[in-house]
Amino acid sequence: MLETILASTSGESLTLMSSLAILCAALVIGLFISLVYIQTHKKEGYSAGFTITLIMLPAIIAVIILLIGDNVARAFSLAGAFSLIRFRSAPGQPKDIAYVFFTLAVGLACGMGYIVYAAMFAVILCSVMFLLNYTNFPNPSSNAMNLKITVPENLNFQGLFDDILNTYSNSWNMQRVKTSNFGTLFEVVYNLNLKQSINQKDFLDELRCRNGNLNIALTSKEYEDKIYA
Numbered sequence: 501m502l503e504t505i506l507a508s509t510s511g512e513s514l515t516l517m518s519s520l521a522i523l524c525a526a527l528v529i530g531l532f533i534s535l536v537y538i539q540t541h542k543k544e545g546y547s548a549g550f551t552i553t554l555i556m557l558p559a560i561i562a563v564i565i566l567l568i569g570d571n572v573a574r575a576f577s578l579a580g581a582f583s584l585i586r587f588r589s590a591p592g593q594p595k596d597i598a599y600v601f602f603t604l605a606v607g608l609a610c611g612m613g614y615i616v617y618a619a620m621f622a623v624i625l626c627s628v629m630f631l632l633n634y635t636n637f638p639n640p641s642s643n644a645m646n647l648k649i650t651v652p653e654n655l656n657f658q659g660l661f662d663d664i665l666n667t668y669s670n671s672w673n674m675q676r677v678k679t680s681n682f683g684t685l686f687e688v689v690y691n692l693n694l695k696q697s698i699n700q701k702d703f704l705d706e707l708r709c710r711n712g713n714l715n716i717a718l719t720s721k722e723y724e725d726k727i728y729a
Contacts, residue, residue: 565611
C-alpha cells in the first residue's frame, strides 16, 4: 500500500479517484502553507488575496500537470497559452516570492503523484519558516530608516542635526537635499540605522526643536524601497 502511495502516476491514464485525491491533497497542503504564512506575518500584516492564492496555486499547478502528462505537444500549447497572461500586481517581498515558488513546487509534486513527498516537503519547509520567524533570525540589530527633514531657507542645515543623529543611530549619511515651496524650504534626506532601544518620539521632538517645528518624516527603508520600486 505504501509503495502505491509513493509511486508517481504515469499520466497515460487518469482515473476519477486518483485525480480527486491529487486535487484534494494539493488544496489541503496549500491551505496548510497559507495558515503558516498567516501565522508568520501577523506583525507585519498580509494580503487576504495572497493567502487565497497560496491555497489555490498548488491545485492549479497539479491540474495542469495532470492534463499535460507525458504529452509534449500539450506542454508547448499550454506554455503558449500562459505566455499571453499579463500579471499587473506589483512584485511582493522576497519572502512572498519564496512562498509562491514553494506552492508551485508542491503543486508539481502533487500533479506528478508524489503526494506524500509533497506533504513531507511542506511540513519540513513550514517548520523552518516557523523557526526562523520566532527566533527573529533575520532581524537586524538596528532599524534601517529614511529621514526627511524640512528646513527653512534661512537655517544652515549642514551639521545642524549631527549630534542628534549620532545619539539615536548607529550610523547615518545624508542622501540628498532639494528645495521646495519655490525655494523657501529645503528637504534634507538621510539614510540611518536607528538603535533598537531609542524612543522615536524623543528623537523626533529633538529634531523639531532644530528645524523650527516643520515637517519631519521617518519611514522604514523597506517601505520606501517598495514605493519607489
